[in-house]
Amino acid sequence: MSDVVTLERQGAVAVIRVNNPPVNALGVAVREGLQNSFNAAEADAQVKAIVLVCEGNTFIAGADIKEFGKPPQAPSLPDVISGIEAGSKPSIAVIHGTALGGGLEVALSCHYRIARKDAKVGLPEVKLGLLPGAGGTQRLPRVVGVAKALDMIVSGTPIGAVEANELGVVDELFDGELLAAGLTFAEKLIAEGQGPRRTGERTDKLEGVDNAAAVAAKRAEIEKKTPGLFSPQRCVSAVEASFTLPLAEGLKRERELFAECLVSPQRAALVHAFFTERLASKVDGLPKDTPVREINSAAVIGGGTMGVGIAMCFANAGIPVKILEISEDARDKATQRARDTYGMSVKRGSLTEAALEKRMALVSGVTDYADLSDVDVVVEAVFEEMGVKQKVFEALDANCKPGAILASNTSSLDLNEIARFTKRPQDVVGLHFFSPANVMRLLEVVRGEKTSDDVLATAMAIGKKLKKVAVPVGVCDGFVGNRMVFQYGRESEFLLEEGATPEQVDAALRKFGMAMGAFAMRDLSGLDIGLAIRTRQRQTLPAEFKLPTILDKMAKAGMLGQKTGKGFYVYEKGSRAPLPNPELRAILEAASKEQGIERRELSDDYIIERTMYALINEGAKILEEGVAQRASDIDVIYINGYGFPAHQGGPMFYADAVGLDRVYARICEFHEQLGAWWKPAPLLEKLAKEGRKFADL
Numbered sequence: 001m002s003d004v005v006t007l008e009r010q011g012a013v014a015v016i017r018v019n020n021p022p023v024n025a026l027g028v029a030v031r032e033g034l035q036n037s038f039n040a041a042e043a044d045a046q047v048k049a050i051v052l053v054c055e056g057n058t059f060i061a062g063a064d065i066k067e068f069g070k071p072p073q074a075p076s077l078p079d080v081i082s083g084i085e086a087g088s089k090p091s092i093a094v095i096h097g098t099a100l101g102g103g104l105e106v107a108l109s110c111h112y113r114i115a116r117k118d119a120k121v122g123l124p125e126v127k128l129g130l131l132p133g134a135g136g137t138q139r140l141p142r143v144v145g146v147a148k149a150l151d152m153i154v155s156g157t158p159i160g161a162v163e164a165n166e167l168g169v170v171d172e173l174f175d176g177e178l179l180a181a182g183l184t185f186a187e188k189l190i191a192e193g194q195g196p197r198r199t200g201e202r203t204d205k206l207e208g209v210d211n212a213a214a215v216a217a218k219r220a221e222i223e224k225k226t227p228g229l230f231s232p233q234r235c236v237s238a239v240e241a242s243f244t245l246p247l248a249e250g251l252k253r254e255r256e257l258f259a260e261c262l263v264s265p266q267r268a269a270l271v272h273a274f275f276t277e278r279l280a281s282k283v284d285g286l287p288k289d290t291p292v293r294e295i296n297s298a299a300v301i302g303g304g305t306m307g308v309g310i311a312m313c314f315a316n317a318g319i320p321v322k323i324l325e326i327s328e329d330a331r332d333k334a335t336q337r338a339r340d341t342y343g344m345s346v347k348r349g350s351l352t353e354a355a356l357e358k359r360m361a362l363v364s365g366v367t368d369y370a371d372l373s374d375v376d377v378v379v380e381a382v383f384e385e386m387g388v389k390q391k392v393f394e395a396l397d398a399n400c401k402p403g404a405i406l407a408s409n410t411s412s413l414d415l416n417e418i419a420r421f422t423k424r425p426q427d428v429v430g431l432h433f434f435s436p437a438n439v440m441r442l443l444e445v446v447r448g449e450k451t452s453d454d455v456l457a458t459a460m461a462i463g464k465k466l467k468k469v470a471v472p473v474g475v476c477d478g479f480v481g482n483r484m485v486f487q488y489g490r491e492s493e494f495l496l497e498e499g500a501t502p503e504q505v506d507a508a509l510r511k512f513g514m515a516m517g518a519f520a521m522r523d524l525s526g527l528d529i530g531l532a533i534r535t536r537q538r539q540t541l542p543a544e545f546k547l548p549t550i551l552d553k554m555a556k557a558g559m560l561g562q563k564t565g566k567g568f569y570v571y572e573k574g575s576r577a578p579l580p581n582p583e584l585r586a587i588l589e590a591a592s593k594e595q596g597i598e599r600r601e602l603s604d605d606y607i608i609e610r611t612m613y614a615l616i617n618e619g620a621k622i623l624e625e626g627v628a629q630r631a632s633d634i635d636v637i638y639i640n641g642y643g644f645p646a647h648q649g650g651p652m653f654y655a656d657a658v659g660l661d662r663v664y665a666r667i668c669e670f671h672e673q674l675g676a677w678w679k680p681a682p683l684l685e686k687l688a689k690e691g692r693k694f695a696d697l
């Protein structure tokens with residue numbers, strides 16, 4: 001038939017196998033192979049039932065995302081799927097791994113579905129800015145009802161096989177060998193004389209329920225939660241067609257809505273985010289066969305919020321972890337903090353009591369460096385001061401076994417200097433977690449000048465094991481994320497001096513899609529951190545690099561953010577909801593006056609330009625210096641660590657989308673109007689003048 005889809009007959013059962021690594025995506029060859037194989041099985045008089053099964057780790061994980069945006073090639077997936085459903089012989093999809101997107105749509109077009117107990121099924125298209133475009137929005141509601149289909153399609157979150165079985169998405173669960181399970185099921189159908197059971201012909205789940213109410217409720221929920229996203233409301237419109245139109249027309253409506261999503265800039269940005277997240281794990285110049293050290297045990301130095309969060313990441317991954325603290329009291333508080341944090345997950349229902357105990361059994365507290373002599377990796381998470389780091393790394397050097405990886409969680413200090421405190425700088429690497437470490441997905445893996453290849457490869461592997469998005473970066477002040485966020489923070493403060501309010505800046509940023517406004521975020525992390533960096537930078541930055549003075553004034557007034565109940569916003573006791581801070585007005589006006597600035601109205605567009613272009617200009621410098629390997633790595637860092645909207649693709653993708661010539665021209669204006677710190681990055685200037693993009697590098 002074809003290389004990627006084969007057909008064979010086993011008795012009266014035609015076995016169609018898909019073998020298209022890594023995830024059996026539905027590229028043109030698979031679509032063609034499926035169509036030909038199902039047609040051939042249909043035409044073979046000996047065949048009484050058809051089993052569809054996949055090789056490798058997974059059933060079909062969806063359409064081939066790489067084909068989006070390219071000219072379509074026949075046969076289209078909807079045509080292949082309609083053909084499968086129309087078949088006159090019962091067909092069975094045998095699901096293992098994940099049946100996602102087009103993969104589940106293929107399974108829904110088969111007349112029966114069985115799944116291995118550990119499989120997952122879902123329609124995650126919305127996460128790529130799309131909707132299920134091969135019948136999923138018409139067939140899933142016919143199986144699970146409109147309300148549940150809306151939940152699955154709008155969230156894009158897959159469900160486990162057990163739930164899928166309860167909902168009727170799969171008919172039977174099995175353990176063990178795929179083909180054997182498929183053949184057994186097929187033979188049973190043949191013996192019982194069962195014919196095709198076409199999902200598209202079903203209407204039972206669409207009747208007798210208030211589907212219109214489910215649609216209205218979902219629309220309202222989307223409007224509240226993700227008003228700026230293009231595809232979720234279209235997902236709802238498509239599902240609505242499942243009960244307001246006959247199947248053929250519903251499918252047509254789905255195609256129209258899918259086509260709208262396909263050309264949306266958000267789709268391009270989200271697909272960029274998908275692929276670049278995977279690309280970021282590949283380190284340029286690091287041979288594929290670089291050996292990776294075994295990591296079976298870990299330790300964390302420092303039992304503060306960060307240290308405990310990091311320890312929890314190891315425990316979550318099943319790796320025993322010791323937390324080292326300076327006293328028995330601090331040690332016990334640290335392990336208790338881990339238990340309390342897990343306890344909150346139990347309260348929320350996202351963790352069972354048994355799982356809590358299992359994880360806590362992996363967490364222990366120690367006070368003596370000698371107890372770390374057997375661990376494979378240590379992550380230091382102590383106070384950000386070189387003297388303190390020196391003591392820790394000297395102690396680690398003296399106590400840890402040869403070959404142990406010595407990592408620092410520093411967010412701004414010079415990793416090379418830290419490595420020099422040991423006699424094994426090749427084993428030192430940065431593992432920069434983001435707070436709260438047990439929640440945030442980003443991990444900057446900092447490669448020092450002496451870090452060996454195998455240590456870097458192991459650090460990246462640790463990231464994967466901890467289910468983080470690990471991105472390699474070079475050494476500089478703040479690495480990639482914080483170095484850029486400094487520019488973003490400074491510009492947002494300048495905007496306050498020029499006439500904006502925190503509420504206005506934050507609203508504009510949220511409208512752009514940021515998960516949090518710049519000032520709400522500052523209040524959350526505490527203003528003292530920014531103030532300490534500011535004070536340090538006042539001593540090092542050239543005189544012409546102006547810095548805002550608002551933070552100093554706020555600190556004097558005891559406004560340090562949520563921790564003092566007052567910052568850019570005020571917080572009622574026990575609440576994290578930001579309310580306008582009436583005392584701030586006077587501080588802002590004083591700062592404006594001091595700078596000789598007449599306060600003025602600032603538009604949302606202007607706020608976005610100032611904040612985003614500050615990120616982009618610094619990002620370009622970082623790229624030029626080689627601190628980040630690729631522009632897309634910067635995007636991955638911002639999406640996963642800073643709440644940058646994936647549907648904008650990350651700051652560098654956004655810059656390309658706006659057009660580098662336009663970004664450059666605006667930055668030149670800011671440079672002239674505002675000051676030296678806006679000097680355009682030479683790389684940005686070069687690309688803009690050559691009519692190129694960051695993506696071209």
Ligand code: 3H9
Pocket residue numbers: 022023025058061062063064065066077078098100101102103105124125128130131132133134136275278279
């Ligand atoms: C769709 O189906 C639209 C239809 O409704 C309508 C059409 C008309 N295509 O994630 P991993 C690559 S939209 C192409 O590291 P894991 C991936 O880039 C689609 N390539 O593995 C990587 O490549 P590389 C709906 C794909 O085990 C490699 O496979 N489906 C695709 O951690 C391994 O990926 C989805 O959105 C693809 N569809 O996770 C599912 N998927 O090695 C998207 C993966 O070169 N996929 N690759 O870096 C996933 O969620 C995960 O990949 C999966 C495996 C859970 C399957």
